[in-house]
Every structure is written in structure tokens, then in C-alpha cells.
Amino acid sequence: MSGDRARLTVAQALVRFLAVQHVERDGVRTPFFAGCLGIFGHGNVAGLGEALYASRHDFPYIPGRNEQALAHIACGYARQRDRLGAYAVTTSVGPGATNLVTGAALATINRLPLLLLPGDTFATRAPHPVLQGLEAEHDGTASVNDALRPVSRYFDRIARPEQIVPAALEAMRVLTDPAQTGAVTLALPQDVQAEVVEVDAAFLEPRTWLVQRQPPAPEGLARAVQLIAGARRPLIVAGGGVIYSRACEALRALVTATGIPVGETHAGRGALPSDHVGALGAIGATGTAAANRLAREADLVIGIGTRWSDFTTASKTAFQDAGVRFVNVNVCAFDAAKHSGLQLVGDARVTLEALAAALGAHTADPEWTARAEAERAAWGQEVARVVGVGDGPDAPLTQAAVIGAVNDAAGATGVVVQAAGSLPGDLHKLWVARDPAGKGYHVEYGYSCMGYELPGAIGVKLAAPEREVYALVGDGSYLMSPGELATAVALRARIVVVLIQNHGYASIGALSRSVGGAGFGTHHRVPEGGDATAPVLDDAAGDALAAPAPALPVDLAANVASLGVPVTRAGSLGELRAALAAARGADGPVAIHVEVDRFHTVGGYESWWDVPVAAVSDRPEVVAARARYERERERQRAYLRPA
Template sequence: MTRMTVAQALVRFLSVQYVERDGVRERFFAGCLGIFGHGNVAGLGEALYASRDEFPYIPGRNEQALVHIAAGYARQRDRLGAYAVTTSIGPGATNLVTGAALATINRLPVLLLPGDTFATRAPHPVLQQLEVEHDGTVSVNDALRPVSRYFDRVVRPEQLVPAALEAMRVLTDPAQTGAVTLALPQDVQAEVVEVPEAFLEPRTWLIQRQPPAPEGLARAIELIRCAQRPLIVAGGGVVYSRACEALRALVAATGIPVGETHAGRGALPSDHVGALGAIGATGTAAANRLAREADLVIGIGTRWSDFTTASKTAFQDDGVRFVNVNVCSFDAAKHAGLQLVGDARVTLDALRSALSGHTADPAWTARAESERATWADEVARVVSLPAPDAPLTQASVIGAVNDAAGETGVVVQAAGSLPGDLHKLWVARDPAGKGYHVEYGFSCMGYEIPGGIGVKLAAPEREVYVLVGDGSYLMSPGELATAVALRARIVLVLVQNHGYASIGALSRSVGGAGFGTHHRVDDAGAPVLDDAEGDALAAPADALPIDLAANVESLGIPVTRAHTREELTAALAAARTADGPVAVHVEVDRFHTVGGYESWWDVPVAAVSERPEVVAARARYEDERAAQRAYLRPA
């Protein structure tokens, strides 16, 4: 037995946790991110200081953003690596909630270590303590329960060992991983515990590749062989399982085309003959046209969000059936699908072996190849340079960043209109599927900069391009100071359109005139709340007098103001030689949008309104909603 504080024992335990998959053993925790306050500085703060060589500590500026850094790191590491995040009790702890929701929804391992109120209750009520009249056990940390995969409050030193082991069980479980919270009362952190030596020894958690059940595999083979128009939908599980090569092999052998979710984008390189690109509400014309006619849909590692199914309008064949390959039985059962609960790579290899000699209808495969080629021409058209006297478009900015990223660069994005445009327009070149990093499970504004830092920490050899609109930038610019401190060479591309362009466009589509989405003022100094006559300028004269480029510079980051595609391309090229973070500021045309390409997203329109624009939008909504359906046909 070793005598140490609870905090010391926890940090020592975390520093010797390993994971192993496919015979490769790796350290699981890269260290701890955090901000200290009275609830964690004396306990965890002392322990982290003592172990700083074995368990690095990185101070941050915003607790939510620190969870985003950890999530970006975990995703880039295919969930085989993680960070812990520590905060004080109070606002530091509640700031974790949004980040925890993002990690859990995206199933990314993050360990949260918020301080908590005194277990002894001797000095109650303490600073920042929430008092609940009917429950003396509640603290603000209980807000983390619904957004955590596992939650525990260690109120006695003896509880540390089982709590830590349970935390690791969940963090390393491919099906159940997400945010794990161990709430640590500030007095318990500093108390002595007798720790068994075995608890402090290196421990390896085996990440096993579960094969599908033989009877389920046999049924899937039968369905695929009988299908006339099969379609694969590749989700994030393909990338996390490192199954991109197995997917390519299956497609090459069978000719079954592939559409991709946001998390699965890039599972096939865009120049692959079977790659239809994005599918669903933000999908390509190629993928959405084939989805409409598919009679068998094979979902691999997808949780079937409403964007993937275009709010259940994407798949229109009357007899369409689903086969779902997923490590999580909850997702495998969706759409009344045949459940193939298992690892994506193992299952893809098994399908390819069992389907030896079988190919999809040549006419269907040829149709997919033709649609893919037509779509590639459309992408080239959309991202091309605007007219010489016109402002840059968001699509042309994406094209320039795509070219700069090449095969190994990583684009990071999360919210606004950029995710939809990126999903459609990004040309995936990385054969491992790691060049496209758009957080669209939670689509959290403010994720982009800290997420990009996390990606860079996980893959320092890659160029990381953080695309962020002005609305998202204003949510969480503080971690740029962290990037400067770490000398993390991320390339921030700040897209300025003076408001919330995505919701502005959505507002116009439902008859709302862009209400409440502008960052502008009129001549009297009052806010401009809706679209104005002649709105088509990148930098309207009535824009708020806010210089975001100067704001970035004030945080210690050099900025290039690019006004043309040539200036943008030159700035991106120069960024490759920087020794720390750099930024490019570019104005774009707020009202230039990329098309919907035969897709729909269910956004209810007011059923009663005095505005004719809303009445017309409601009529369109009723027509489009008629295509919505439940997928109930058993496989």
C-alpha cells in the first residue's frame, strides 16, 4: 500500500493507462488541460505540479474550450488518446457542460475532473455553492449528469479506486465512450488514501475488434446479393476503426457506391470511382440521387442523424431496407435495420470475403460513376473565382483552403453555413480519412479554434486549417492565446460576413427576412435586424465598427487581410513556413449560397402569419414534408 493524497493517486493512475489495438500499445492520456480555482488548486493542483514531467499540464482560458481541445485531440487520434480536464467548482464546472455534450454526442473520450463542494459539509455554504432546499447532495456538477456517459462523485478516499476503473472502462469502450465526469470534493482531493500498489502499476486496456454474429452476417449477405440498387453510407465509425482501406477493398470488389456522413467524410478519396461524397440534407446531387432510388442501404458506423437522412426523406424506394454495421447496438437497430453489431473493419472484411465474385448491377455502378464525374465538374464550377469586381464567396475560400491542404492537411470546422458547404464541396484526398474534421454531431459554435488546437496536438506533423465565421469566432477566441503559448501552428481562416449567415439564409427560406442575424447598425445607431434593399455586399457600409483581424493580432497572431483569391492563396502558402499560429482574414459575400442539391431539412414554418412570405414558405413546407417517411420495413 502507498500512502498519498486522493489527487496524487488519481494523477499517478492516469499517467500509466495504456490502450492496445491491433497489437499496438499507446499511452492513453496525453496529460491534463485546466484552469485552477479554490476547488482544485490545492488538491489536483499540487498533484499535477508534482507529476508535471510524467503527466503534462496545459493551462487554458475557457473551460468549455478546453473540453473542445480534448475532443479534437481524441477524434484525430481515432479515440485511442484523450486528455483530462480539471476545473474548480462553480462557473468553471458549469462551463464544462457544453463541451461535455459535444464529446458525448460525438462519442469522443474526455475525462472531466471538476472540483466539488466539501464532502464534510463543515464550511457550508462555500463560495459558488448551489444550495437546493430539498436535496443536500446536489451541487452544480449534477448538471453534468445528462451529458456524461459516466458520472461519479468521490465523497470518500476509498471510492477513488473503483471510480477510476469505471471511468477507464467507459472511456475505452468504442460503443459507450464520451464525456466521463469524476466530481472531486475539494477536501477529499487533499485527504490521504492507502492505495494498493496494483492500482498504480501500468495498465493496458485492450480495444477488441468485435466480429458480427454469423447469422446476422449470413442474412446481410443474402440481402446484398438480392439487392438491385445497394448503397453504402459511411459514418464516423469507418474512420475511427481505421477501416478506410477495407471500405475501398469492398467497393472495388462489389461496385457498391458510397455516400458519406459528416463524420465519415473522406472515408473514400473523392477521386475514387465509388465515391459519391456527402449524403443527406447537406449532400451532393450524386449521393442524393442514388439514395432516392436505393433498395438496400448499408450504414457503416453511422447514427443516422436527421442530416444524414434529410429528415427521413433521402431514401424513397418503397421497399428500402437497412443493414446497420455498428459497435453500438442502439444505432444498429435504427430504421428497423438488420443489426450487425461489430467493428467496422472486421465486418467490412467479412462482407468482402463472403461476397467474393458478387458485384452490383453494372448499370447501377455505371450510374454512380457518371453521377460522381458530373458532381466533380459542379464542385469545380462552384469553387471557381467570382467575377473580378465581385467579393469572394465562401465556396471560393473553401476551394483555396482545399488546395492548400493537399493530401495531409486537416480542415477543422463546426457551425454556421460552412459545415454544409464543406460537406458538399471538400475534395477528400487523405486515404486515411483524417483530412476532414467537421464537428457536426453538436455543431457547436466556438469549437473551431480549440478543436484545431486539439488536432494539432494529436498530429503535429499535419497542417491544420481552422475555418471559422465571424459569429463563431466571437464565441470563443480566447484559446488563440493558448495556441500562441503552445506555438501550435494552426492556420486560422477567419471568414467575415458580418453576422450569422447560415441562420440568415435559413430565416429567408422560411419567410423570416434574415431577422436578428446581422451585425450591423443604421444611421441612428440602432441594430439592423433584417435584410435591407440591395443587400449583396461583402462589407456593408453599416457594418459594426469591429475589426476582428485587429482582435486576432492583439492576441499575438500575425494576420493577412486577403481580398482576392490570389491574395488568399499566397497567404495560405506563406503560412506553411510560420513557427506558430497565423491567421488570414477574408470578407465574403453573405448572400452567395451553395445550392441544396435535391435535399431537404425539416424546419417547421409558422402555420399562421400575416406575412405573405411566411404563408408561401408554409405551403412549400407542407409539400416537402409529404415526402417524409418512417423506415419500418424489416430486414
């Protein structure tokens, strides 16, 4: 340090900068970065590796096993922190960097802050082509890191040392923007990382990024109040923005005052506790009968913090009223403009509070409110029935019963983590939300990424060490990313892994049967006669294998144990409940292995998802499925009526 300037390597300057970044919302100021996750290679060990070692007391470094999984850990952490905290992830150039693409897509789609610091090829090109470097005949500037461009909210390649200052500031601008956050990539050529840069001392001073709560425009608010007051059958759809804004209390107050019922997206599940009279639970393709029935009749839909994904609208078949209109509350103008809705661009909590004040004593039609309460009560009975199947000494375990047992073990403060397979749909419908802050349900369904569950649970635990964290993972998803169990062991992260064995891709198996595909390619079983090319199919009824096909001789419980995680094999619901109770006293990760009935599925509850069926086939099952598809597709509509 000389005068008001510091002489550092580029990597040192960046790490020191990141270590002193803070965010502030509602007067509460906290560090933004918890540290850096990574795997070292030749592209980052000498630059970032040295800098991270030098700053290890101020900016902790956690080594991992797979770069994609490290990005998932960071995403789990950011979501649990309501996007007010993040991790950086560093990798070498080459396969380590391209392993980040999936994690970057997950972060950007789910609007979660994630800083990626992949190494890059030499800026000087002196040793060109370098190990793991890409040669493009048409572009001398290309490297494998360019694959991260379309899945990053902001991308920069630091070709000169002095570029680190504006790039770092731009990165923080995007990461802390509620509307634009996602993956940010700063590609760091390995030679530039180690070069000297002189930076102004102010660059290294603590900096606070104010996360402001934007109020809606007064004229938009007035129009929304007019629409709500004139609606006969209004319905709220609560998305992830409610939880990220910490607006659950404001939502509850509005619903209590007005009687407007609420359906929830995956990201918004739990925004309203299930015991509230206005809580209809999940909505859309994986929704409850209660929410989907009211959605079909709603004449005004108030979306709060939702990006209106395909699942939420049941492929645009959920809302069938001829004159249905939308009011969209969102910090992102892009999402607020969907379905020709009235755009209320603003923070969810501020907007909900403003709506409640402006509506005053207005209430929804009592008949509509009573209808919602009746449907909600009936749905509660259905959940009890479905979850209770398999609750007998000799009954085979069902996935629904497993969900019920974990739900009970989690209580009001536990967190369930899930992402892919048939579990997200079942959880969305069956989970009883008890956490008033909406933090108990953590299902990554923006990208529905297989392999997210274990690292995502680690990230949640790092963000909320006081909570019990349950990772529900199917055998297919487990096999995608088991290695991060070793990271959980190293961190002594007390997560409970419930590994559900159904011998294949049960979700896609059911989808295959629904389109006449007989479960082709979805079984983890030994083909007939040992021929690896022979298909393993379900029979025409879809409730058993067409021919006896033994399970693959793979012992996933033993695999878990080999990674240093104690595992219990639960063969009944009673054994599962006992194992879940015992897991609460563990001092590190534990696992419970359960085998469930592959063919016992939870119903669709008057919803639909657009999965095109082959228009030409010699299989009668496919022909019949195509006819059903054509009938369902007739219900699709574009929501064009302006609000």
C-alpha cells in the same frame, strides 16, 4: 509507500493512476492520456493542482483560458487519435465546472473520450454554503456539477477517499469502450482531493486496456450477404465508425470489388477518397446531387458506423424507394437497430472484411454502377464550377472559393477543422477528400458547436504535429471563443486560422430567408438611425439588405493580432492563396482574414431539412414558406420494413 500500499492524497493517487493507463489495438500499445488541460480555482488548486505539479514530468499540464474551449481541445485530440487517446480537463467548482457542460455534450454526442475532473463543494459541508456552491432546498447533495449528469456517459462524485479506486477504473472502462465512450465526469470535492488515501500498489502500476475488434454474428453476416446479393440498387453510407476503426482501406477494397457506391456522413467524410469511382461524397441535407439522387432510388442501404442523424437522412426524406431496407454495421447496438435495420453489431473493419470475403465475386448491377459513376463525374464538374466563382481579379470572394483554396493548400495530409454556421454544409458538399486514411476532414457536426474551431484545431495539432491544420471559422463562431488563440501562442501550435467575415450569422440568415423571416436578428450591422431595437432585414429577394446598414466598427483581424497571432488581410483569391502558401513556414499560429459575399450561397442539391414554419402569419413570405414546408413534409417517412 509502505509494503504493497501507497499513502497519497486522493488527487495524487488519481493523477498517478491516469499517467500509467495505456490502450492496445491490433497489437499496438500507446499511452491513453496525453496529460491534463485546466484552469485552477479554489476548488482544485490545492488538491489536483499540487498533484499535477508533482507529476508534471509524467503527466503534462496545459493551462487554458476557457473551460469549454479546453474540452474542445481534448475532443479535437481524441478524434484525431481515433478515440485511442484523450486528455483530462480540470476546473474549479462553480462557473468553471458548468462551463464544461457544452464540451461534455459535444464529446458524448460525437462518442469521443473526455475525462472531466471538476472540483466540487466540501464533502464535510463544514464551510457550507461555500463560495460558488449551489443550495437546493429539496436536495442536500446537489451541486452545480449535477448539470453534467445528462451529458456524461459516466458520472461519479468521490465523497470518500477510498472511492477513487473503483471510480477511476469505471472511468477507464467507459472511456476505452468503442460503443459507449463519451464524457466521463469524476466530481472531486475540494476537501476530499487533499485527504489521505491508502491504495494498493497494483492500482498505480501500468495498465493496458484492450480495444477489441468485435466480429459480427455469423447468422447476421449471412443475412446481410443475402440482402446485398438480392439488391438491385445498393448504397453504402459511411459514417465516422469507418474512420475510427481505421477501416478506410477495407471500405475501398469492398467498393472496388462490388461496385456499390458510397455516400458519406459528416463524421465519415473522406472515408473513401474523392477520386475513387464509387465516391459520391456527402449525403443527406448537406449532400451532393450525386449521393442524394442515388439515395432516393436505393433499395438497400448499408450504414457503416453511422448513428443516422437527422442530417444524414435529410429528415427521413432521403431514401424514397417503397421497399428500401437497411443493414446497419455498428459497434453500438443502439445505433445498429435504427430504421428497422439488420443489426450487424461489430467493428467496422472486421465486418467489412468479412462481407468482402463472403460476397466473393458478387458485383452490383452494372447499370447502377454506371449510373453512380456518371453522377459522380457530373458532380465533380459542379464542384469546379461552384468553387471557381470569384476566381477573377475584380470578383468578390465567395465562401466556396475560400474552401477551394484551403482544400488545395491542405493537399493529401492537411486537416480542415470546422463546426458551425454555413461552412459545414458547404464543406460537406465541396471538399475534395485526398487523404486515404480519412483524416483530412474534421467537421464537428454531431453538436455543431460554435466556438469549437479554434480549440478543436489546437487539439488536432497536438495529436498530429506533423500535419498542417486549418481552422475555418466564421465571424460569428470566432466571437464565441477567440481566447484560445492565446493558448495556441503559448503552445506554439502551428495552426492556420482562416477567419471568414460575413458580418453576422450567415447560415441562419439564409435559413431565416427560406422560412420567410427576412434574416431578422442575423446581421452584425448598425441598425437604422442607430436604434438598437430596429431590425436589420434582407429585402424580399434575399440578396441584399433592405436599407443601407453599415457593418459594426469591429476589426476582427486586429483582435486576432492583439492576441499575439500574425494576421494577413486577403482581399482576393490570389492574395488568399499567397497567404496560405506563406503560412506553411510559420513557427506558431497564423491567421488570414477574408471578407466574403454573405448572400452567395451553395445550393441544396435536392435535399431537405425539417425546420417548421409558422402556421399563422400576416407576412406573405411566411405563408408561402409554410405551403412549401407542407409539401416537403409529405415526403417524410418512417423506415419500418424489417430487413
